[in-house]
Amino acid sequence: DVKVTQSSRYLVKRTGEKVFLECVQDMDHENMFWYRQDPGLGLRLIYFSYDVKMKEKGDIPEGYSVSREKKERFSLILESASTNQTSMYLCASSPPGTSSYEQYFGPGTRLTVT
């Protein structure tokens, strides 16, 4: 089974802090994704990566950056956390190539910025 793990289930940070959210997958997937989930808005794509050191902006990249130094690991970085970044963050991975593949999701990190 595909396993996508996220470093924390719950995280509380202060405004202005630099925050790192880590995601690791064990299925050698090329594609990895970061979403945020907010009530009434569903999941919105922040960034995705289709290869090591490659990244593409999603729909809401402002205030975020990402890092993919190894194939299995995709990090989301909040350079200076703000209260409007309080949300559930979900990481996902999928095989390369065609868009027919489903994405496999991690359990999520609920981040609170105070």
Added chain:
Amino acid sequence: AQKVTQAQTEISVVEKEDVTLDCVYETRDTTYYLFWYKQPPSGELVFLIRRNSFDEQNEISGRYSWNFQKSTSSFNFTITASQVVDSAVYFCALRDDYKLSFGAGTTVTVRA
């Protein structure tokens, strides 16, 4: 542009009732893929089904069934004889290239 609309925010039913979740999508692409995911209280999204735009056959998997109608751009999901374990948030999603566009989700509560 892509858009997925799940008009029902919340649905509450009593166990053994059937429940249908609506999903309407917009896309200009002729080739696309539609998905349903389930998010139980534990938080992890679970893949339920994938359907490509060229396959309009309905599908049944146990108590779950899906009705894809290209003419109305809809991909509806029915749970037959619902159970308490079906309580979750259900998301419909549309995929083009690498990206998934999700609907807002429908929260289903099944009461015993």
